[in-house]
Structures are given as structure tokens and as C-alpha cells.
Amino acid sequence: MFTNQVELSLFNEHLEDKTLQAYFNRVGYSGEKEATYSTLELLHYLHPQAIPFENLNPFLGIPVRLQLSDLVKKMVLEGRGGYCFEQNILFGHVLRTMGFLVKGLSARVFWEVPEGEVKPRDHMLLLVQVGGRKYIADVGFGGSSFTAPLSLDQMEEQLTPHEKYRINKVDEFFYLEIMIREEWRLLYRFSLEPQLLPDYEVVNWYLGHHPASMFVTSLMAARCMPWGRYALLNNQFTTHRKNEESIKQTLTDIKEYKALLEEVFLIQLPDHEGMMEKLKKVVTEA
The missing domain is CATH 3.30.2140.10 (Arylamine N-acetyltransferase)
Known part of the structure; x- marks a missing residue:
């Protein structure tokens, strides 16, 4: 039987108090620094309003760096946005610093993908545990980002401040759908296998460099x-x-x-x- 001497985790760094406060200032959060569902819900609502989804770096040929210090500098201090890896790694570190249990996941996107085309698992989302329940959080899916955490224990439709969503489970996979004009449309498929920073860096390099x-x-x-x-x-x-x-x-x-x-x-x-x-x-x- 093999065991790891050190548990591998994506979110093993904690933000300094001044950095966490700078993030709160950026998104307009003034609530308690406690790992409660209401805290998660409000931060998930505020983040995509204040920190935009944008891909200027790869579009301009500027490297996208996923180290925490680079993400804080770019999206908190310099007033930039980012795409899924940047957004959700930063958000995950914020949540972990506040005491949430957080893991990084990956998803295969089906949204706006032509029928028959197979995409790699090139999207990042978060698994967050709070109050004994599991939720997915995702502040980096662009124009279809959900604005509230979604429960993995609820298979029927879930309301958010914007659209309705639902999660279906088939074998080990979860399928996330959004309702658009009274029609359910598939966004992406994911599993609960945790991902580490090198997993994201490989895909991040591909997305930021492939012609x-x-x-x-x-x-x-x-x-x-x-x-x-x-x-x-x-x-x-x-x-x-x-x-x-x-x-x-x-x-x-x-x-x-x-x-x-x-x-x-x-x-x-x-x-x-x-x-x-x-x-x-x-x-x-x-």
C-alpha cells in the first residue's frame, strides 16, 4: 500500500491579511471572515461583477502565470481580470484562507462547441465543502458563469441571481446545464478527481500559446x-x-x-x- 508523506494540495498557501483585505476591497465585500455558506454565497455573487473575465494576456502574447503572487498582482492590485484558471485559483485561495475546504476540479466544455467536436478537459472549477455539504463554485466561465454556489446534493433545478442551473450525475460524472430561453443546455461535464497546479499549467500553456x-x-x-x-x-x-x-x-x-x-x-x-x-x-x- 502506497501512502503520501505529504498531502498534495493546490491551495496550501494562505493569503496575508492585507492581501485578503485588498481582495475584499476589490470585490466590495465587507462581511465576516467566516467559512459559512452565506459568506460563500455573497463572495460568489460579488466576484464576477468586480473582476471581469478577459483573455487580453494570451491575445497579446503575454504569458498567463498561475502562481498566487502573480494572480494577486494582476487581478487584485492592477485591476485586471482573467480566465478560468486565474479566476478560480485566486478565488480558491481566498476561500481556503477563510477556512473553507476547497479542491480544484477540471471539466470538459460542451457549451458553444460544434456537434461532433471533442474538446480537452480545459476548464477549471472548484469543489467547496461547507456545513457538511458539497458545492461547486466557478467564477471563471465567462458569459455563463453562475453567480451562486451550486449544490452537488440537489439534482433538480437550482436558482441563482441570474439563470437557472441543474446538475445531473451519470456514473462518476456530473453534467452541468443552464436554462436559456426555456431550454436546458449543457455547459460542461466534470468529475470529483482533484487537480493540482501542474495539471492546470499544462492546459494553461496550450490555451495561451497554441495558434x-x-x-x-x-x-x-x-x-x-x-x-x-x-x-x-x-x-x-x-x-x-x-x-x-x-x-x-x-x-x-x-x-x-x-x-x-x-x-x-x-x-x-x-x-x-x-x-x-x-x-x-x-x-x-x-
């Missing part, structure tokens, strides 16, 4: 709001309001595009030599 990766070829951003969502794919900007038809807009002006990233998506744009040229191509060629 066919949509994170390299396209610019994306998303932000939740109390009343709905903002979403951006290249020069297509969409406003989703609850129980209303979505409003789509094609952006063709570089100044308007830059202002949208800064003022609507709350992204403090990086100081990158080729950024403006890349953005101009988005609004003229996409």
Missing part, C-alpha cells in the same frame, strides 16, 4: 451585473438583461472599443507596445 486556441485568436470579456450580463467577443458587444431580449452591437471605433474595455468591463489595460494595433484589427477585421 488555433480561441484565447489566442479572439478577444473576449464578460462581466456580471445585478440586472444581467455584459459579453464581448471580438467586436461584438452584447447586453443581456433578465427576461428581456439581448441587445447586440457591432463596434467599429477604436476609441469606443477601448472605453468599453475600461469603463464597462473595468479592465485597466496593460502597458503593451502592440496592444492598440491588435485592438484596431479587432474592430476593423473581425
Whole structure:
């Protein structure tokens, strides 16, 4: 029988008090620092409103680093966002520091994937235990991120401040679905096998460097709001309001595009030599 002398964990670092407070300031949290469901619920609601989903780094050819110090610097101190690995690793460390039991999981995405195409397990989510119950948390799924933790013990539909979701279990896999226009649509499939940082770093490198990766070829951003969502794919900007038809807009002006990233998506744009040229191509060629 083989045993590990040291239990391997993704979230074995604790944030310093000043760093945790800086995160709270960024997301607008002023509640108790206790590992309760209500704390998890509120943080999960606030995070995607304050820290946007965005992929500027791979789009501009800037490495995406997953070390905790890099994530804090980028998304807490520098006013940037990130994609799933960045968002959920940071969120997991915040929760672990507060006393939650947290593990990293991986998922195979089916959302917006053409029928017959097989994607790798390239998405990260979290398993959080609180009050003797298991929940999944995910603040990094872009325009379809759920805004409340979802119970693994509840197979019927679950309400969030935004859409309805449900989780079905088949053998060892869980299938997460979202209701869009009265129709259930599959987001992703996951299992409860814990993942470690090297597992994510391999996929992260692929997504940030492969020439066919949509994170390299396209610019994306998303932000939740109390009343709905903002979403951006290249020069297509969409406003989703609850129980209303979505409003789509094609952006063709570089100044308007830059202002949208800064003022609507709350992204403090990086100081990158080729950024403006890349953005101009988005609004003229996409």
C-alpha cells in the first residue's frame, strides 16, 4: 500500500491579511471572515461583477502565470481580470484562507462547441465543502458563469441571481446545464478527481500559446451585473438583461472599443507596445 508523506494540495498557501483585505476591497465585500455558506454565497455573487473575465494576456502574447503572487498582482492590485484558471485559483485561495475546504476540479466544455467536436478537459472549477455539504463554485466561465454556489446534493433545478442551473450525475460524472430561453443546455461535464497546479499549467500553456486556441485568436470579456450580463467577443458587444431580449452591437471605433474595455468591463489595460494595433484589427477585421 502506497501512502503520501505529504498531502498534495493546490491551495496550501494562505493569503496575508492585507492581501485578503485588498481582495475584499476589490470585490466590495465587507462581511465576516467566516467559512459559512452565506459568506460563500455573497463572495460568489460579488466576484464576477468586480473582476471581469478577459483573455487580453494570451491575445497579446503575454504569458498567463498561475502562481498566487502573480494572480494577486494582476487581478487584485492592477485591476485586471482573467480566465478560468486565474479566476478560480485566486478565488480558491481566498476561500481556503477563510477556512473553507476547497479542491480544484477540471471539466470538459460542451457549451458553444460544434456537434461532433471533442474538446480537452480545459476548464477549471472548484469543489467547496461547507456545513457538511458539497458545492461547486466557478467564477471563471465567462458569459455563463453562475453567480451562486451550486449544490452537488440537489439534482433538480437550482436558482441563482441570474439563470437557472441543474446538475445531473451519470456514473462518476456530473453534467452541468443552464436554462436559456426555456431550454436546458449543457455547459460542461466534470468529475470529483482533484487537480493540482501542474495539471492546470499544462492546459494553461496550450490555451495561451497554441495558434488555433480561441484565447489566442479572439478577444473576449464578460462581466456580471445585478440586472444581467455584459459579453464581448471580438467586436461584438452584447447586453443581456433578465427576461428581456439581448441587445447586440457591432463596434467599429477604436476609441469606443477601448472605453468599453475600461469603463464597462473595468479592465485597466496593460502597458503593451502592440496592444492598440491588435485592438484596431479587432474592430476593423473581425
